[in-house]
Amino acid sequence: MAKRRVAIVGTGQTHHRSHRPDVNGQELIHEAVTRALEDADLSIKNIDAIIIGNMDHFEGINYVDCWSIDGSGGYHKPVIKLTTGGTTGSTLAIGGYHFVASGMFDKVLIIGWEKNSESDTTGAITTAFDPVWDRLVFAGAISGLAVEAQSYMAKYGATDRDGARVSVRDRKHACNNPHAQLRKEVTLEEVLASPMLADPIHLLDVCPRTDGACAVIMASEDYAEKITSTPDWIWATANRHKYTYLGDVNWGELDSMAEASKDLFKKCGITEPRKQIDVIEMYQPYSFAGIIWIEDMGIVPRGKGAEYIWSGATDMGGELPINPSGGVIACNPIGATGLIRCAEAALQVMGKAEARQVPDVNFAVSTGFGGCMWTDMLLHGKKKPNL
Amino acid sequence: MENIEYIIIESGKAVQPFNYSVGMYGSKFFHELKNNRKFVGVRCPKCKKVYVPPRKVCGDCFVEMKEFVEVGPKGTIGTFTILRFAFIDPETGTQKPIPYGYGFIKLDGADTLFQHYIDVHDESKVKIGARVEPVFSDEKKGNIKDILYFRVID
Numbered sequence: 001m002a003k004r005r006v007a008i009v010g011t012g013q014t015h016h017r018s019h020r021p022d023v024n025g026q027e028l029i030h031e032a033v034t035r036a037l038e039d040a041d042l043s044i045k046n047i048d049a050i051i052i053g054n055m056d057h058f059e060g061i062n063y064v065d066c067w068s069i070d071g072s073g074g075y076h077k078p079v080i081k082l083t084t085g086g087t088t089g090s091t092l093a094i095g096g097y098h099f100v101a102s103g104m105f106d107k108v109l110i111i112g113w114e115k116n117s118e119s120d121t122t123g124a125i126t127t128a129f130d131p132v133w134d135r136l137v138f139a140g141a142i143s144g145l146a147v148e149a150q151s152y153m154a155k156y157g158a159t160d161r162d163g164a165r166v167s168v169r170d171r172k173h174a175c176n177n178p179h180a181q182l183r184k185e186v187t188l189e190e191v192l193a194s195p196m197l198a199d200p201i202h203l204l205d206v207c208p209r210t211d212g213a214c215a216v217i218m219a220s221e222d223y224a225e226k227i228t229s230t231p232d233w234i235w236a237t238a239n240r241h242k243y244t245y246l247g248d249v250n251w252g253e254l255d256s257m258a259e260a261s262k263d264l265f266k267k268c269g270i271t272e273p274r275k276q277i278d279v280i281e282m283y284q285p286y287s288f289a290g291i292i293w294i295e296d297m298g299i300v301p302r303g304k305g306a307e308y309i310w311s312g313a314t315d316m317g318g319e320l321p322i323n324p325s326g327g328v329i330a331c332n333p334i335g336a337t338g339l340i341r342c343a344e345a346a347l348q349v350m351g352k353a354e355a356r357q358v359p360d361v362n363f364a365v366s367t368g369f370g371g372c373m374w375t376d377m378l379l380h381g382k383k384k385p386n387l
Numbered sequence: 388m389e390n391i392e393y394i395i396i397e398s399g400k401a402v403q404p405f406n407y408s409v410g411m412y413g414s415k416f417f418h419e420l421k422n423n424r425k426f427v428g429v430r431c432p433k434c435k436k437v438y439v440p441p442r443k444v445c446g447d448c449f450v451e452m453k454e455f456v457e458v459g460p461k462g463t464i465g466t467f468t469i470l471r472f473a474f475i476d477p478e479t480g481t482q483k484p485i486p487y488g489y490g491f492i493k494l495d496g497a498d499t500l501f502q503h504y505i506d507v508h509d510e511s512k513v514k515i516g517a518r519v520e521p522v523f524s525d526e527k528k529g530n531i532k533d534i535l536y537f538r539v540i541d
Contacts, residue, residue, distance in 0.1 A: 021393035021394075022393055060398055060401075120474075120475055122474045122477070123474075123475060123477035126477045126478070127477070131407050131478075132409055132413065132530075132531065133502070133531070134502065135478055136478075136502065136504075136531050136532070137487070137489045137490070137502050137503060138489075138502075139470045139472075139474060139483070140474065142470075142472070143468060143470060146489075147466040147467060147489065147491060148466075150467060150468055150515065151465075151515065154466075154515040154516075195471075195472070196471050197470075197471060197472040198468040198469065198470045198471060198489070199468050199469045199471075201468075242446075244442065245440065245499075245502075246502060247439070247440075247491055247500035247501055247502050248446075248499050248500075249500075251465070251466045251491065251500075252466070
């Protein structure tokens with residue numbers, strides 16, 4: 001249990017692009033860090049500890065905690081690295097929450113980053129899977145997501161047109177976000193006509209590869225309200241793992257998200273998530289997840305995801321907007337991606353999301369997803385949580 | 388800032404070979420596959436779930452498993468996809484031949500899914516629930532490639 005309340009008091013992001021040859025890793029990290037410090041009106045001297053991470057093997061150099069001091073500002077400070085694959089960014093956020101909630105540190109700087117342009121993404125992702133039992137047929141992120149979608153479609157009769165509707169939504173939302181990589185709308189027809197990568201996933205159903213970094217500053221209650229008049233309070237976090245080999249997965253449902261959601265909502269007294277939550281920033285690496293995982297989250301009953309998406313409820317202006325930032329389909333610097341969801345949810349609660357702002361946000365949810373079918377979740381709120 | 392051309396330094400063809408332990412359970416699976424063309428799973432004493440590939444511990448119950456059981460060789464397609472995009476296979480450094488069937492096979496008697504290729508010459512037959520059988524390699528290597536692929540049986 002948390003010993004004290006924790007809030008996000010500042011966020012910073014790079015302007016994410018497919019290639020950033022103008023900066024190396026340290027310099028990319030530095031951009032996000034300076035923007036977060038400016039946002040919170042703090043200097044690096046005010047920071048007590050740093051948590052940093054990315055997904056190993058994308059850059060051909062590990063141990064970012066050691067070599068990134070110029071970028072992170074970690075000179076003579078406690079620095080720790082967390083890396084959990086796709087969930088790295090959200091795990092960083094949960095780690096930051098633990099650092100502050102435990103009473104160990106008052107102001108923590110959390111950094112997620114990736115330079116996906118520096119290697120072959122499929123090759124790098126493959127290194128996260130068992131070499132003997134998982135790799136023979138494995139084809140990176142897309143293969144696992146495709147088999148999930150196939151299972152779901154066989155069970156509930158969803159179509160690739162349903163998936164495409166989610167891509168259309170997220171790509172439209174991304175046009176409101178100056179930090180997103182892909183800021184151009186797509187149509188249903190364009191998604192369906194784009195090359196088939198792995199049945200039923202088309203090119204425009206999946207996330208791109210991105211260079212980018214995100215930084216978030218968390219502070220204890222003693223400091224949060226002095227730093228900002230609109231802190232984003234972290235109500236609770238939840239995380240679930242369930243995987244040894246890919247063949248052990250219950251394909252077609254994301255069990256880890258179902259369990260994490262139950263845990264998260266129970267901790268916060270959320271009984272009707274669809275009504276009580278105002279916005280979701282979901283780590284949704286492909287379109288069909290936008291249908292399947294809202295069922296796992298308990299937003300709609302099993303098999304009703306597509307209908308809910310088509311109703312427009314998750315569009316901007318709808319009952320429960322999802323991914324006002326454009327989400328992962330529009331931008332995916334992997335080690336930063338989960339932390340960007342957290343930062344975007346914080347912007348929504350703080351009322352600082354500008355053109356992508358959802359009105360009157362009291363509760364926001366941010367999530368993280370890893371290819372090993374893991375889930376991280378955070379609940380963000382405008383009011384202070386009970387301890 | 389200076390307007391200059393940004394330089395990218397290439398690593399070259401870096402290679403890092405590994406030697407993977409598969410332990411007693413994995414070794415038993417590969418010996419049986421190589422010598423007898425049989426599939427071995429292991430049953431959890433608590434939840435009774437049969438795992439393929441076999442491993443020492445049931446993750447759900449966190450208890451040791453000792454009861455080996457024969458599964459397959461036939462099974463059904465649990466889920467699958469057909470890979471249609473070209474990519475470099477990091478295991479070989481060469482481009483993977485496409486299209487190929489990426490299958491999760493529920494071997495008869497097993498509760499988990501076994502991953503392998505599915506023959507996709509006739510795509511219309513490749514469906515969730517379709518019956519399949521393994522096609523073995525002539526060469527006996529004692530690894531996962533002793534199976535060439537699974538094919539749909541009518």
